[in-house]
Amino acid sequence: MTDITAFPTATKRILVHGDNSYTFTAAETIKAGQLVSINSTGGDFTVYPANSGDSVLPIGVADANAATSGTLTVHLYGTVAKVFNIDDTTAIEAGTALESTTVDGCVQAAGGGGTEYVVGIALEDIPATSSSDYGGGNMLICPHANMIA
């Protein structure tokens, strides 16, 4: 397994199903398809790309690119959206719980130990970044944290 170092550019529509979305403000540059979390210092309704190192639960998936201080639509609980695999060689199997990663906005399979900030469930295989059909994979957004002592 080799991790990508930067979030890829989405080539497909992010929202797959549902209409539970809301408008937030970007605390920093955000790319379409990135998992986002609420920013504790950025002001009300402000989001930034989710990163597992921040220990903050992601709330949803960005619909489009946004510049710092710009507004963006975030797809929330119950919707299905495209998300992007941190791994550039190995797909994530359908049915896997997905969590944030050390690369902003990407997903990986949960279950690596420690507290997991699960953002949803893969509804199909999430292709590896190097895959020829790479364009992200469908995830049902249902965030929750798993506390593993």
Add this chain to the structure above:
Amino acid sequence: MADITAFPTRHTILVTDPEVANLQTFTVATGETVKAGMVLEIDPSSGDNTVKCGDSDDAAPVVGVALYGATAGNPVTVACAGTICYVANESGSAAIGESSLLQLADVNVGGAVVAYTSGAGYVVGVALEDIAAGGWGRALIMPYEQVVS
């Protein structure tokens, strides 16, 4: 830290536009008097499809937030997972920071929330803005049982 002694009054609870999002709400009976904005849990002692004020001491799962007040035996509409609602801070002296996970408060003031810290509990959702001491704030409702393994 002093807790509030009575649940505050608020008339507008639902933030998300019901005409835009296909919001998850349902109407059930309440087993006791509830006020608008109270977090609700299932009330098995009062019969099927009955809810009551959420209380961490009950160890019962959260179902959502009351959109209106109702007296015992009458219907109440509940905003469920995926909605954005105003919730009340149980603490009369300490604000809850945005991005905090929220959980049910104890029996002192049923239906209010406190910041989740650690251990098992019933999470209500995520604060989308700071929630002032004794005040109201908007939260993304995403109930789940926090299990520590």
